[in-house]
Amino acid sequence: MEKFVVEITEEFEGSRIDKALIDARPEWSRSQVQQWMKDGFVLVGGKPVKASYKMKSGDILTVQEPEPEVLDVIAEDLNLEIVYEDSDVLVVNKPRGMVVHPAPGHPSGTVVNGLMHHCNDLSGINGVLRPGIVHRIDKDTSGLLMVAKNDKAHVSLVNQLVDRSVTRVYTALVHGHIPHDNGTIEAPIGRHQRERQSMTVTDKGKHAVTHFKVLERFGNFTLVECKLETGRTHQIRVHMKYIGFPLAGDPKYGPKKTVNFEGQLLHAGTVGFEHPETGEYMEFTSPPPEDFLAMIDKVRVNVDKSEE
Structure with missing residues (x-):
């Protein structure tokens, strides 16, 4: 010690x-x-x-x-899609359905299990169950995650998140016809008073800001791009519900069984940050997965048919 x-x-x-x-x-x-x-x-x-x-x-x-705890996470070959990697950071494209780190009920099959197999050098700041993890995305959200490979990189990336200098842009399919082309949602988010596993807009919550831009409209659905200014738990899902356009497929915040899709249609497609060592700004993009794109095509075709 x-x-x-x-x-x-x-x-x-x-x-x-x-x-x-x-x-x-x-x-x-x-x-x-x-x-x-x-x-x-x-x-x-x-x-x-x-x-x-x-x-x-x-x-x-x-x-x-304190001495670092002995890491008790099983290394698993999960064939993670590594978008970028050097001696300080890596960027991984998380598939929908994968949990970021082990927790009760999810001891294996997580991003962390895969990272432990992929490399031995990860930051230890977040403890034994979350090595290298500086931010998370939900299990049923796909997309890009920054990972720190040492403590110096971890502190740098966390500070950038706190300073709101990290670029995080998501693609989402939402219910409803958003009439305006873009907008900003500024509403505090906190734990739901009765449903403790859910978040909600509340005066007692933390400051939260989401910027959105309409990409395409499909009758009763709208495809949007959401840019995070802050990073609260379930922020995009809660904010879009708050303004009356919940995410399609969202089992927690959206209407039930309106689309044949497991989980919310939300993809973290862009992440950008200053490299912890060089200071160079780096940005990475990833298109939505095939099943997400197939659902967009499906609602687009249904609209075209209804207009014939």
Whole structure:
């Protein structure tokens, strides 16, 4: 266990301890530091403190960085589609139906299981079950994911997400005829008060912004492009439902059994970010999978037939 000890000087007087630690050790993330505080690994004067503790000149700060946990995830050859890879990052095209990381009920067959087989060097910041994972997409959403191969890259990518400088563009088929060509949905998202597995627009939620553009209209369906400014859980699904155009096939937020498709028609088609080491902006695109495109063709043909 590595120990980090420092005496606080006047320049840090009154600073929050979590912010000061991140400034002192950029390779640590805020979530990582805050978890260490909850676990009692961050001490001032030999006593645990909260992340909100404001430091005083002369404080003796000790951080006992815990040893990495032994990774208990089975490496599986899942034939992941790796779109890009270097020594710092990789971009994977996740298929619909695959969970990103192991969890109760999904111990195997996840993106992480496949990554563990593909490479041995992944960041450890998010713990043993989510190595390298800096953001997620839902099980039944397909598309591109950034993955960090070391802790420095992980911190850089997370900071870019926090700063909203990462480009994330999705394609979605929604119910209804959206009359305007583009728009912005700005509505806070939080946990549903009664349905705890669902999210909803609520005044108590976190700030959330989605920009959308109509690509094509098919009678009672509309194909849209959604660009995330923030990245809340189920954001596009919740926001599109909120304005009256829920995603087709969405079992949680949409009308039931309106299309013959397993899960929501949502694809993360573009991701762009600054490379953690070089600073170069990199952007990757992936077309929707074949079954998604087939469903678009089907609703397009049905509209054409109805107009004959």
